Amino acid sequence: MTTALSVREASKIFGGQVALDHVSIDVAPGEVRALVGQNGCGKSTLIKILAGFHEPEPGTEVTVDGQELSFSDPASSEAIGLRFVHQDLGLVGNLDVVDNLAIGQGYITGITKTIRWKQERAAAHEALMALGYDINVRMPVGGLAMSERTAVAIARAMSTRGAPSKMLILDEPTANLPGPEAERLYALVRRVADSGVAVLFVSHHFDEVFEMADSVTVLRDGKHVITRPVEGLTEDELIEHVVGRKLDEYDKEGHVRAHGDVVLELKDLSGAAVQGLDLTIHAGEVVGVAGITGSGREEVAALVFGGHGHGGEVVLGGDVLPQARPDISIERGMALVPAERHANASLMAQSLRENITIVDPGRHMSLGILRRRPEKADVTVWLERLDVRPSQSEFTMAQLSGGNQQKVIIARWLRQEPKVLVLDEPTQGVDVGAKADIHRMVDEAAAQGAGVLVLSTDHEELVRVCDRVIILRRGKAVDELSGPRLTNDNITAATIGRDSSEPAA
Template structure:
């Protein structure tokens, strides 16, 4: 944390830059916020912490003008703050970066950054001065090499996330709201973002930062506020509270084991791949997955981890010297591999993992239509019963199984996506960042379920950018480096430093 302790104490004692008093918000029968209180100060970073569905994103949307509060008051810079719209909030000094990308992919980077705030003179668009401003914002987030006229949709997900941050900076905000901003960023860009946040702090700008990673919170934030079930349950300076205390506030109970271990035995080889190659990656990759094994895949963003899983699922055409499942030739099509028991959870739940406009029930039933239909009739009662069972098992926070996916928080959407894969009862589970956007309590439950799958003799390939969970959950870990699976060892033979070293090492290719 930047600045002296004396300066921090003085800042905390001063009038808050943004003050929230008894804010409540209801969606039908669901109480999303219940008399929430919060104070953010100039030149300080406030970590907003809570489980999925605790109300964090709803609160940010209320602050940004996307939602109207049902009751309560807000003050910004000492004045009553009641934004009529996101544009109004932006003009009043609130910048926001949402967890899910909100960019227009077909527009240029410049048009996305300046959308809603284009500089005009006498009704004419001042492209020259606008482009200079865009370049300055891109430079601040480490994207100075990009052309402002480049198409946004052609950029990587990580780059688009930084463009979102640049857009918030362009608004000259007094308060910047960041909702899980590192979820799609590699380690180097995470550190660049933390540098940007530190610059904002030094410029006297207030920052409200949502993250499920407590180590991130410790590194970047000064203060904390915890929400649970839409209620304020704790706040203060981070130096005055331990991680265990924060977790207890989040979940309302002590969490004894964040990485529960389920005993399981590793059997004979199930999936054997040699010389797997596709364009642009993976490249000449060998992989062996055993019965009852949890195989972790580490590596930097862009190293080919997701592409490897998509090849194994049949989503990307690939060639290989050997491809067998239980000793038999592995077919190439997605459908054939799925029928043989290979299921995949995509990292991109918004575009690929779920149908946002359909209900939880309909999403969970996808891919299992034969289970619920007979002679052209659908057994709606059985389908709804199963959906309610999965909602309870993975603890989805929703007012009913008929609620649409788009109405859920990002973390609860991830739970539904995971439950849908479990409902398929596969034999091989390809999990691409399955705990992305998931709170610590639910992560522990996901880890337990992965262990139970292994105990049943199922096989799991687990891609993650969060090295502690790979080391704690997996039996074996392989590292992807520039499209190749360069090294695979027992997880006990790795640590975070050696995993990173293997991920960045220069390969012989």
């Protein structure tokens, strides 16, 4: 039987660094295959080879439905039946659904080259209905729910105006989706597979691996570790395959933090959604904020750091911070790791050294001259301390996986020994190993006396790292969970409207 995708001996080396090491996999038509592994394991490299972005090493062979793929040629990937939906979706928010579906493939036109809008709208509606989505195709995609935007991106990828689709490749398809919308995507993926198209999806969320996938392939350090059916596999076994060891269990009850003086006070803080938030954080304390999308949680970090004007006061170490002055927040000892890493934190074309030292460029200056050698040595210590792979100070940020990019941003701020560390979705889009590393960094920052504010939609993460968690609903703080009440279920219940003291139905 012909495979939908066959990869043989795929390898890729970047500047002496082996990113992919003789990896071979096969995926059958109609199969849903999860591709998992820690950041830097080779997942992205393999996907970019399939997409025609990277030229693999000699000896690599890839066939799609029996046809050989020409490397470093995106047109070949398209013509042979490979379809890609990347994490950022590649949609234009102010264009409607019809226009977004036409991107890359053009419009239906008549003899006079006039766009046949009626046919375009009918074709767009039909493509989305085939995926189970009844969407107003005249609506700008920026106004759609995240799952609906994902459906638009998949419908565009699956368009039959070119060669028939043989395989759909999804990169972190649920990274930005809340739970109910993620479940809609699971059903969509199953519809695609039921049509005979193979699906390969990259994910760091093991719950969706068990929910969506028929089988799973694990990569580690650029090598193939295992491919096996999901049935009969446990989450602990999958984690061990991914990281190469059993993760140490964290004893929260036996871990009590000592708290010092108050380092951060929010007094009647208000913004576009947040209303009258009062919050105090002590040195050595980790406080979380939870809330569904639209609760105000997503704007708290920018308000605290000075990214936006606000009502009320932000008091750092006894001093009221001026509004919309993040530079002064930094001077006074505040640090922010934002949720939108690429848009608001990373200098993708610059070196790791430059990304880390940008907030303190004068540390290694002497008489106006940068002392490059001690700066490199300083940065290398931080790269090794945070286990950034590869720990090469002159690599560009773009050469790193998402989890390692996040570690670089965290290194930038830990190097400053902040009084207050604000972390917005700190482990979004990172693998299970990097997630454990980042949690350890939070522990260490608190142990060294920093007050830490964590804003996250990952409730298990909040339980793991926080001393207490503030619940936001409709912009207001409605509950505070700590001690025995600080559980995943209680956070979830409180964010959607039930006080944690109420019994579950």
